[in-house]
Amino acid sequence: MPYSLRIIDLPPTERPRERLMELGPQSLSNAELLAILLGTGQGAGQLSAVGLGQLILQVIGGRDREPLAALRDVSLAELTAIHGVGPAKGTTILAAIELGKRMACVRPLEKTTIDSPELAAAALSQTLMWSPQERFAVLMLDVKHRLLNTQLISIGTATETLAHPREIFRETIRQGATRCIVAHNHPSGSVEPSVEDLDLTRTLLQCGQLLDLPVLDHLIVGQGNHYSLRQNTGLWEEYPQGG
Numbered sequence: 001m002p003y004s005l006r007i008i009d010l011p012p013t014e015r016p017r018e019r020l021m022e023l024g025p026q027s028l029s030n031a032e033l034l035a036i037l038l039g040t041g042q043g044a045g046q047l048s049a050v051g052l053g054q055l056i057l058q059v060i061g062g063r064d065r066e067p068l069a070a071l072r073d074v075s076l077a078e079l080t081a082i083h084g085v086g087p088a089k090g091t092t093i094l095a096a097i098e099l100g101k102r103m104a105c106v107r108p109l110e111k112t113t114i115d116s117p118e119l120a121a122a123a124l125s126q127t128l129m130w131s132p133q134e135r136f137a138v139l140m141l142d143v144k145h146r147l148l149n150t151q152l153i154s155i156g157t158a159t160e161t162l163a164h165p166r167e168i169f170r171e172t173i174r175q176g177a178t179r180c181i182v183a184h185n186h187p188s189g190s191v192e193p194s195v196e197d198l199d200l201t202r203t204l205l206q207c208g209q210l211l212d213l214p215v216l217d218h219l220i221v222g223q224g225n226h227y228s229l230r231q232n233t234g235l236w237e238e239y240p241q242g243g
Contacts, residue, residue, distance in 0.1 A: 016028055016032035016033070016035045016036050016049070016050060017036055019032065020032075020036065030053070030057060030067065030068060031050050031051075031053035031054040031057060032050055032053065033053070034049075034052075034053030034056060034057070034093070035048070035049035035050040035052070035053045036049075037089070037092050037093055037096055038052055038053060038085075038089050038092070038093075039089075052084050052085070055082065055084070056071075056079070056082055056085065056093075057071070059082050060074055060078065060079075069189070069223065071093075071097065072097060072101070072223075074093075074094075074097070076090045076091065076094060079093060079094070101130065112146065112147050113144065113145050113146050113147075114139060114141060114145055114146070114147050114181065115145055117217060117219060117226060117228035117230075117231060118226075120139055120181050120183070120217060120219055121183075121219055121221050121226035123139055123147060123150060124137055124139065124150065124183050124219065124221060125221070127150060127152055128183060128184065128185040128221050128222075129185065129221050129222065129223070129224065130223070131185055131187065132187050133155055133156055133187065134155075134156040134184060134185060134186070134187060135152060135154070135155050135156070135184060135185055136152075136153045136154045136156075136163035136168075136182070136183070136184040137150060137151060137152045137153060137182075137183050137184070138150070138151050138153060138168055138171060138172060138180050138181070138182050138183070139180060139181040139182075139183070140171075140172050140175050140177035140179075140180055141177055141178070141179040141180060141181065141216070142176075142177065142178055142179070143178045143179065143243075145179060145216070148175060148176065148177050149175055149177070151171050151172075151175070153167050153168055153171065154167070163182075163184065163200070165203055165204055165207045168180075168182060168204065169207060169211060169213060172213060173211075173213065177213075178213065178214075178243075179213070179214050179216055179243050180208075180213065180214075180215055180216065181215070181216050181217045181218075181219065182204060182215060182217075182218050182219075183218065183219040183220070183221060184197075184219075184220060184221075185220070185221050185222045186220055186221075186222040187222060187223075188222065188223075189222045189223030189224075189225060190222070191220040191221065191222055191225045191226060191227035192220075192227065193220055193227065193229060193233075197218070197220065197229070198229075198233070198235070200218075201218045201229055201233075201235055202235060202238075202239065204218065205235060205236070205238075205239035205241065206239060208239075208241055209239060209240075209241070214241035214242050214243035215241055216230070216241065216243065217229065217230040217231075218230070
């Protein structure tokens, strides 16, 4: 007759809750974090929760996908197709994933000072980060770099977006901003700038000089990643913005 294992009977590597309490969540593997959601102490002849977590990552990731990236977009049907994952465990995992997405998309409150690419990316996450289409947006700032508003300028296809400097600066001036950070997303998750991205950035920096409205950065974001063109190119030395 099957029996339930007690946590004390499990080897230390199969006690993710205890390890989390002792060492903190950062010390746990992805499979161990999943195990806490799944619950420890499986019946005889069944996978442990950590083993089941490993199986989920293997099945969802497949041969050529990063497991966490695949898990981010997993469906309940995909989860419950895995032996040992029923509706209760599947919905628990989906709820945790959704909470993680929402936490990543929390925007700073207005008047928050945006003084780093990380803060700018966080402010833009809800608008851009997980969109399946390319979008172009602007963070509008005051003279002290405090956030006044975030404005979505355009929405493109899955691979292309269009943003004209006219629309970008018109909205920025209309809302009384004196500085701005522009950004767009790459739905693929690759945040390397294209030739078109670099050309647009040059144009915007030239316009910023003419209008005396500094463009502080151009960010590319997608699938949890971000790339600052100001930090990674020499364009701001070529077209100084002040501010």
